[in-house]
Amino acid sequence: MPQFMDVHTHMVGVTAEELAAAHQADVEIQGDEGVDFQHAWADPRTGHVFCLSEAPSADAVRRIHERTGHPADEVHEITVTA
């Protein structure tokens, strides 16, 4: 399954509770698109959140994040790791 890193850039001040709630909302409907969100890393100061997932496509990732109200600003398909 392809792997993706999506990036949100406007989540300044996001709290642990808010990130957990956003992640949980994604996880609850991710099966509709065959997405598996694995981890989210946030920098509340810059407002950047990075989400790692496995999914059939970038659009599948986008659709889940859109439905839960926090659309991704970028979705990158990860094809090389180290």
Next chain:
Amino acid sequence: MPQFMDVHTHMVGVTAEELAAAHQADVEIQGDEGVDFQHAWADPRTGHVFCLSEAPSADAVRRIHERTGHPADEVHEITVTA
């Protein structure tokens, strides 16, 4: 130890061999700054590379990447995860 996600945005076409070599170069000198690079995820199509590390500071991460010839475009301190 604080955790960081740094982002490179100009590595279009990076190969597995090139990413492995860049990561290895960082790992070889990371001890000079007390940095521990843990993982790198690359999208050769968009040229984005995301590096997760533990380090004393963002500047420590920046210095290692600068010395090995691939400066980071952004360094985000990760203080919230999900």
